[in-house]
Amino acid sequence: MRVLILGASGMIGAKLARRLMDDGELAGQPITAMTLADLGAPPIPSGNVACDSRAADITEDGVAEALIATRPDVIFHLAAMVSGAAERDFEGGYRVNVDASRTLFEAVRMAHDADGYTPRLVFASSLAVYGAPLPDPVPDDQLRAPQTSYGTQKAIVELLLDDYTRRGFMDAIGLRLPTIVIRPGAPNAAASGFFSGILREPLAGQPSTLPVGRDVKHWLASPRAAVHFLVHAAGLDGAAVGPRRTMTMPGVATTVGGQIEALERAAGVEATALISEAPNAEITAIISTWPRAFAPDRATALGFVAETSVDDLITVYLEDDAPEGVGR
Amino acid sequence: MRVLILGASGMIGAKLARRLMDDGELAGQPITAMTLADLGAPPIPSGNVACDSRAADITEDGVAEALIATRPDVIFHLAAMVSGAAERDFEGGYRVNVDASRTLFEAVRMAHDADGYTPRLVFASSLAVYGAPLPDPVPDDQLRAPQTSYGTQKAIVELLLDDYTRRGFMDAIGLRLPTIVIRPGAPNAAASGFFSGILREPLAGQPSTLPVGRDVKHWLASPRAAVHFLVHAAGLDGAAVGPRRTMTMPGVATTVGGQIEALERAAGVEATALISEAPNAEITAIISTWPRAFAPDRATALGFVAETSVDDLITVYLEDDAPEGVGR
Numbered sequence: 139m140r141v142l143i144l145g146a147s148g149m150i151g152a153k154l155a156r157r158l159m160d161d162g163e164l165a166g167q168p169i170t171a172m173t174l175a176d177l178g179a180p181p182i183p184s185g186n187v188a189c190d191s192r193a194a195d196i197t198e199d200g201v202a203e204a205l206i207a208t209r210p211d212v213i214f215h216l217a218a219m220v221s222g223a224a225e226r227d228f229e230g231g232y233r234v235n236v237d238a239s240r241t242l243f244e245a246v247r248m249a250h251d252a253d254g255y256t257p258r259l260v261f262a263s264s265l266a267v268y269g270a271p272l273p274d275p276v277p278d279d280q281l282r283a284p285q286t287s288y289g290t291q292k293a294i295v296e297l298l299l300d301d302y303t304r305r306g307f308m309d310a311i312g313l314r315l316p317t318i319v320i321r322p323g324a325p326n327a328a329a330s331g332f333f334s335g336i337l338r339e340p341l342a343g344q345p346s347t348l349p350v351g352r353d354v355k356h357w358l359a360s361p362r363a364a365v366h367f368l369v370h371a372a373g374l375d376g377a378a379v380g381p382r383r384t385m386t387m388p389g390v391a392t393t394v395g396g397q398i399e400a401l402e403r404a405a406g407v408e409a410t411a412l413i414s415e416a417p418n419a420e421i422t423a424i425i426s427t428w429p430r431a432f433a434p435d436r437a438t439a440l441g442f443v444a445e446t447s448v449d450d451l452i453t454v455y456l457e458d459d460a461p462e463g464v465g466r
Numbered sequence: 467m468r469v470l471i472l473g474a475s476g477m478i479g480a481k482l483a484r485r486l487m488d489d490g491e492l493a494g495q496p497i498t499a500m501t502l503a504d505l506g507a508p509p510i511p512s513g514n515v516a517c518d519s520r521a522a523d524i525t526e527d528g529v530a531e532a533l534i535a536t537r538p539d540v541i542f543h544l545a546a547m548v549s550g551a552a553e554r555d556f557e558g559g560y561r562v563n564v565d566a567s568r569t570l571f572e573a574v575r576m577a578h579d580a581d582g583y584t585p586r587l588v589f590a591s592s593l594a595v596y597g598a599p600l601p602d603p604v605p606d607d608q609l610r611a612p613q614t615s616y617g618t619q620k621a622i623v624e625l626l627l628d629d630y631t632r633r634g635f636m637d638a639i640g641l642r643l644p645t646i647v648i649r650p651g652a653p654n655a656a657a658s659g660f661f662s663g664i665l666r667e668p669l670a671g672q673p674s675t676l677p678v679g680r681d682v683k684h685w686l687a688s689p690r691a692a693v694h695f696l697v698h699a700a701g702l703d704g705a706a707v708g709p710r711r712t713m714t715m716p717g718v719a720t721t722v723g724g725q726i727e728a729l730e731r732a733a734g735v736e737a738t739a740l741i742s743e744a745p746n747a748e749i750t751a752i753i754s755t756w757p758r759a760f761a762p763d764r765a766t767a768l769g770f771v772a773e774t775s776v777d778d779l780i781t782v783y784l785e786d787d788a789p790e791g792v793g794r
Contacts, residue, residue: 285709294626301615
């Protein structure tokens with residue numbers, strides 16, 4: 139079992155590499171070789187799996203072909219330009235999120251034509267493929283009508299996954315990941331950053347700002363759950379997935395108020411007192427167009443599992459990612 | 467008002483050129499110049515509108531830029547590789563149906579950035595963006611989950627129409643056309659060809675073969691209605707269309723049995739006796755995955771109108787296209 143992770147420098151990619159190194163196996167088979175790739179060469183986690191690291195830009199000629207020269211059995215395709223950047227940089231977003239993906243898929247197709255190569259490809263898609271108006275919860279067969287360039291790009295790749303799989307060139311599975319909470323590290327400028335920040339900063343005794351109302355509802359899962367989704371997708375029976383290859387992943391549907399209540403249960407009112415409410419019209423407007431909750435029946439039936447409460451999200455953070463000294 | 471028709475050699479493109487030449491106006495404004503383009507230079511219909519014809523392959527460098535150099539106010543984008551060909555020729559289908567469209571859209575975007583050019587672009591999409599299982603009728607917000615490469619390619623372009631319009635680079639409208647009945651001319655090899663053939667051939671006293679059961683239901687409109695859809699789309703208020711730029715066009719939902727009854731009303735049992743039933747498993751299987759009827763509420767609200775009976779489809783054929791001597 140050879141594994142390739144594209145986008146292995148990202149938060150989820152690095153955690154996936156760490157887990158595969160620890161497991162030493164994937165889809166019930168020992169991992170004989172693992173390649174980590176990103177724009178800069180990703181760090182190689184310590185462990186016993188033979189692993190190499192490459193700086194690779196698959197928008198450049200020949201790079202995708204070189205990455206699949208060893209015919210990895212499983213390709214995790216997590217490489218992307220993130221939402222805000224893709225909205226600011228129209229050309230760059232299409233180049234990275236559409237053209238690079240298609241270049242990769244075309245390299246796989248050429249290899250398939252040459253020697254029958256048909257890898258399992260696991261793609262990280264996004265809830266941004268959905269745009270308002272949306273029902274609550276959003277069903278699995280909801281129309282993909284994105285309202286951002288990033289969402290458009292992810293929706294295009296989802297269509298390609300179906301067609302390349304139907305044609306037999308690859309065996310692809312796409313996963314629409316929930317918003318990841320609690321993201322480790324420093325606060326960031328993403329519009330969704332506060333969903334992590336209002337938990338992470340108070341847990342560390344730091345102040346945090348809440349830019350939206352407490353009734354805002356969203357769809358969350360932990361970094362650990364995201365890694366589980368990817369690993370589980372690698373081992374799925376493709377026939378059981380059917381022709382629609384991308385699925386919405388399970389998550390916790392919670393309001394911001396529900397997050398704050400869980401924070402109080404975990405760390406007391408001294409923690410929740412660190413949250414200051416400073417409504418921001420711009421962020422509120424962005425968030426208002428996002429889906430609130432999903433009915434991810436297909437993923438659940440196929441064995442994908444997420445946390446069921448914000449309390450669990452906090453526990454996972456404290457176990458996996460919290461800095462020294464933070465925790466109960 | 468300058469007009470560009472891409473794909474002007476096709477059956478619908480040629481009829482559109484003919485109508486615009488006759489009307490001399492579009493969207494309430496006189497047409498000052500019309501350009502017809504296709505892989506081979508299209509014939510120029512007789513009339514008083516200044517019109518030129520070009521052999522143009524927009525997959526080639528610089529061709530799209532040259533076509534919009536005069537800044538046409540309305541671009542009809544009908545150029546495509548058809549369904550069967552796109553399924554046989556994977557690379558060709560993506561090159562013509564996706565890459566050429568994107569090349570055109572990028573040329574428009576560059577012109578927009580240069581001088582604010584923002585044309586109305588009318589794109590011919592397809593019901594092939596839908597794949598089974600489908601409700602009957604199919605609502606406007608049905609998930610696009612195509613099961614052919616052609617449908618995938620059309621769905622990708624629909625996503626691009628939304629994003630390029632949202633960004634303000636163009637003012638695009640996509641139309642999912644019904645199956646066109648009665649197509650003039652000779653029988654063809656398309657799986658859908660019999661929907662026209664079982665009417666057209668008996669009307670001319672010729673035999674015709676029915677490869678599916680009489681209970682097969684489908685969504686039909688005349689060539690005249692298709693031209694109306696395109697012309698009407700050119701004049702629509704973009705704001706009234708909203709962010710989802712592609713709409714399913716109205717049509718006649720009829721069974722094959724309903725078609726045969728209308729044929730009998732138009733031309734008697736001597737005509738219907740010319741239809742021989744020869745069930746074909748392959749065609750039956752293909753047709754079984756197609757949608758049967760639609761609830762095109764958005765298009766209807768915006769003033770798109772189609773025939774309401776097969777009798778009307780036959781009347782339109784006899785008026786517009788039937789060879790000399792065919793008719794009541």
